[in-house]
Amino acid sequence: MIKLFKIKDQKKDDAGNANGRPVGKKQSAGELRLHKDISELNLPKTTTISFPNGKDDLMNFEVVVRPDEGYYLGGMFVFSFQVSPSYPYEPPKVKCKTKVYHPNIDLEGNVCLNILREDWKPVLNINTVIYGLNHLFMDPNDEDPLNHDAAAVLRSNPKLFESNVRRAMSGGYVGQIYFPRCCV
Structure with a gap:
């Protein structure tokens, strides 16, 4: 009788290995949803996605935004995404790894995007967040800032704001x- 259970367990292990997954590791609902979202991505031409930890770690990835118009034209901005197992019921954590002079991104890389906070809903997805990040570079919002100094300059003197953005992007x-x- 004991040998019968060992044979059953061995068959389960073999079946798990045949699927290419580690034995006993089930995907969370968040991982399954994220896998679906990533397979259906429709990235803007200004954006790329990469998985620095390999395709086995879908929950952590990077998105690079290269705006092709506006104040940030020619810049390259890297964002890290950390997705929790409770995704899509909670938004991904997004940080800007590139230090940028922007009203909606502070100097620590925190991003002020309403869909990453109070307006997040489970029907939203990674594609929506990526389009939101792109929109921040096309149309910075001085009314809901994280970098209050940049927002004040944008509001009071758009030419100086543009000059500051160019100076910051040039190093x-x-x-x-x-x-x-x-700058790229």
Whole structure:
């Protein structure tokens, strides 16, 4: 009788290995939904996605945005995404890894995008977030800022704001803050 259970367990192990997954590791609902979202991505031409930890770690990935118009034309901005197992019931955690002079991105990389906070709904997906990030570069929002200084300059003097963005993207100081080069 004991041998029968060992044979059953061995068959389960073999079946798990045949699927290419580690034995006993079930995907969470969040992983399954994320897999679906990623397979259905329709990225804007200005955006790429990569998986630095390999395709086995879909829950952590990077998105690169290269705006082709607006203040940030020619820049390259890297965002890290951390997706929780309770996705889509909670939004992904998104951080900008590129230091940028932007009203909606602070100097620590926190992103102010309503769909990543109070307006998140489970019907939204990774594609929606990526389009939202692209929109931030096309049309920065000075009414809901994380970087209040940048927002104030955008509001009061758009030409100076543009000059500050260019200086920051080229690798220079805006006020007392140094921004590494992010132009391509």
